[in-house]
Amino acid sequence: MLDKFDREINYLRVSITDRCNLRCRYCRPKEDFSLQGHQDILRYEEIIRVVRIAVKMGLIKIRVTGGEPLVRRGVVDFLASLKNITGLRDISLTTNGILLEQFACAIFATGVHRINISLDSLNKKKYSYITGGGNLDAVLRGIAKAEEAGFSPIKINTVAIKGFNDDEVLAFSRLAIDKPFQVRFIELMPLGKAQSNQNPDYLPTSQVLEKINSQYTLEAIPGKTQKSDGPARRFRIKGGLGEIGFINPVSNHFCSSCNRLRLTADGKLLACLLQPEEIDLKAALRQNCGDAELENIISGAILSKPKHHDLDCSDNNLKKCRRDMSAIGG
Ligand code: SAM
Secondary structure, eight states: OBOTTSOBOOEEEEEOOSOOSOOOTTTOOTTOOOOOOGGGSOOHHHHHHHHHHHHHHTOOEEEEESSOGGGSTTHHHHHHHHHTSTTOOEEEEEEOSTTHHHHHHHHHHHTOOEEEEEOOOSSHHHHHHHTTSOOHHHHHHHHHHHHHHTOSSEEEEEEEBTTTTGGGHHHHHHHHHHSSOEEEEEEOOOBGGGOOSSOTTBOOHHHHHHHHHTTSOEEEOOSOSSTTOOSOEEEEETTOSSEEEEEOTTTSOOGGGOOEEEEOTTSEEESOTTOOOOEEHHHHHHTTOOHHHHHHHHHHHHHTOOSOOOOOTTSSOOOOBSSOHHHHOO
């Protein structure tokens, strides 16, 4: 599946729900509460059908996300069905970890062994503040359970937020020394609730890297080994068991190697996270269209992929994205 700019598109992020058990301040704060109805959300069979067709077209990698994927009933069976799709080589899950202690073993048993856990603070009060009441201990128990179950890699994703967690950079780094975790610092994107031309909470990951470098010796891990590798710049702290990664969608976008499409919980196909255009796959699915037609729609989405987004926090030209991450599928 090549797009107009010769990028191979082989990765799909699928949001299976717009519901979330947290209310992160920059994503979906408490007052924002318009949820989609049951009928509006793609059924698991519909998602599986889309994935099967996309795999025939060249898809090899999928990430299941949300909202919070673990709040949707039947998620474990859904993951097991994905595992049965021949040709789908890489299945991973992104979760906030709140329910992970309960689900880790069952998910691992489906054969899905790659997991990303979002965690923006290691301080109980701050975690509760940023997530609108989340319980840090539950997440830490979830991470421990995932480790015990055997997940590998375990990626800890931390959105770098100025004045909030810049003082925790070294504490997060220590996680990648003591444990085989991949701790990744991600720049805050001006989406949904985080939109603002000034973007006062934005912290470039270059500053995070500087801070880590002042304390530890970072050794770069050589570039991509596989086409399905993610956009993180990866490092090892000398003597550490894990890795540190930096994902810079704002300061240094990685659009030239973007290999992904996104499917929202309500069945919209997005060619780019930061473009407002959405292709209504659900309407086609529910009008009983054939596989060939669905293939055409997916090809159309791929061909509509822009060369790059025009998100730039340093100027006033910010292109705003209508949805927040929890509605797109982060
Ligand atoms: N509930 C799951 C979780 O917490 O991982 C999956 C969905 S959540 C929207 C996925 C990720 O998107 C989280 O790590 C969250 O921090 C991140 N995210 C949300 N809004 C963001 C933004 N404006 N910029 C960067 N990351 C964002």
